[in-house]
Amino acid sequence: xxxxxxxPQALSIQEGExxxxxxxxxxxxxxxxxxxxxxxxxxxHLILIxxxxxxxxxxxxxxxxxxxxxxxxxxxTASRAADTASYFxxxxxxxxxxxxxxxxxxxxxxxx
Amino acid sequence: xTAVSQTxxxxxxxxxxxxxxxxxxxxxxxxxxxxxxxSKKFLKIMFSYNNKELIINETVPxxxxxxxxDKAHLNLHINSLELGDSAVYxxxxxxxxxxxxxxxxxxxxxxxx
Numbered sequence: 753x754x755x756x757x758x759x760p761q762a763l764s765i766q767e768g769e770x771x772x773x774x775x776x777x778x779x780x781x782x783x784x785x786x787x788x789x790x791x792x793x794x795x796x797h798l799i800l801i802x803x804x805x806x807x808x809x810x811x812x813x814x815x816x817x818x819x820x821x822x823x824x825x826x827x828x829t830a831s832r833a834a835d836t837a838s839y840f841x842x843x844x845x846x847x848x849x850x851x852x853x854x855x856x857x858x859x860x861x862x863x864x
Numbered sequence: 865x866t867a868v869s870q871t872x873x874x875x876x877x878x879x880x881x882x883x884x885x886x887x888x889x890x891x892x893x894x895x896x897x898x899x900x901x902x903s904k905k906f907l908k909i910m911f912s913y914n915n916k917e918l919i920i921n922e923t924v925p926x927x928x929x930x931x932x933x934d935k936a937h938l939n940l941h942i943n944s945l946e947l948g949d950s951a952v953y954x955x956x957x958x959x960x961x962x963x964x965x966x967x968x969x970x971x972x973x974x975x976x977x
Contacts, residue, residue, distance in 0.1 A: 783963050794868075794954055795907075797965030838905060844963075851897070851920050852966060854907040 757856050758841060764861040771828040773858040775841030776821075782844045784817055784824050785852065789838045798826075798839075828860075836862045867891075870955045870969035877945055878977055885940045885972045887955030893967070894960035895919075896938040898930060901952040901971070910953075913938050914960065945976045 759774045775784070783802045787795040801808045801817045801824065808815045814827040828835055838859050842852040870887040877883050889896065897920075898910040912920035916932045927943045938955060955969040 785965055787965075787968075789905075792971075794968035794970040795956075795966075797967065800963060800965055802963060840907065851909045851912050851922075853909070854899075857905050 758839075758858045760858060761856070762859040762861070764863060765831060767831055767833055767862050767864050769831055771831050771835070771860055771862075773826045773839050773860070775824045775826070775855050777824075777841070777843050777855070778822065779843075779845060781819070784815075785842045785844065786813075786815060786824075786826050787840045787842060787854075789840065789857075791837070795840065831860075831862045833862050833864050836860060868955055868957050868967050868969040870953075870972055872972060873970065874973050874975075876975045876977065879945055879947060881945050882941070882943045883945060883974070884942070885953055885955075885974075887938045887940070887969060889936055889955075889957040889967070891957055891967060893957035894935060895958050896932065896935070897956045897958075897966070898938065898940050899954040899956060899968075901954060903951070907954070911938075911940075942974075945974075947976050950974055950976045 757776050765771055783800050785800045786798045789795045799810045799815050801815050812829045817824045838857045840857045841855040868889045895914045897912050899907050901907045909922050910924045911930045913932045915935045929941045932938045952971045952973050954971045956966040958964055958966045
């Protein structure tokens with residue numbers, strides 16, 4: 753079963769707007785990661801946030817983590833057409849677990 | 865280029881055949897994985913190897929047999945292919961220590977007819 757569920761399943765916005773995607777998970781985690789997948793391609797690691805962190809930034813990306821609510825959000829600011837992709841959250845439950853468990857993904861479409 | 869490379873990119877085969885997918889990483893990572901992505905884009909771990917040793921086998925049918933000749937390679941052999949095996953298979957790698965992202969290959973789209 754999927755560890756995470758993402759919301760919304762699909763999101764369409766105008767270029768230049770901000771896009772927010774949410775992820776909920778079920779068990780305690782060591783870290784949470786966000787990945788991007790362009791159509792027909794592999795997944796690309798975007799950002800990792802550890803369980804003891806609450807917010808992290810990387811360029812136009814901002815990730816928050818609320819372990820009490822078992823949820824995370826990914827904000828992409830000033831969206832571009834090239835941001836069109838599917839975005840997945842993935843949880844790493846504990847050290848030595850050696851696997852990431854992926855969420856269901858959000859399909860983001862940026863309208864030029 | 866430093867990367868995870870997997871071959872072939874596309875594989876179309878008939879039911880009952882046996883096929884292999886190869887994966888190589890030149891990142892010096894200790895851990896390698898196989899993930900399956902179905903038609904609904906769900907990604908599920910199949911196997912995890914650490915330095916040639918199997919550490920995770922997620923109740924995958926024994927028709928699927930991973931092989932790791934060295935820590936830079938993790939191949940996937942599938943016997944007696946079934947229609948339900950049609951999916952995209954991704955190889956990935958990561959450092960042994962936690963708190964690092966995975967590097968994924970570009971995927972192998974397997975179609976069983």
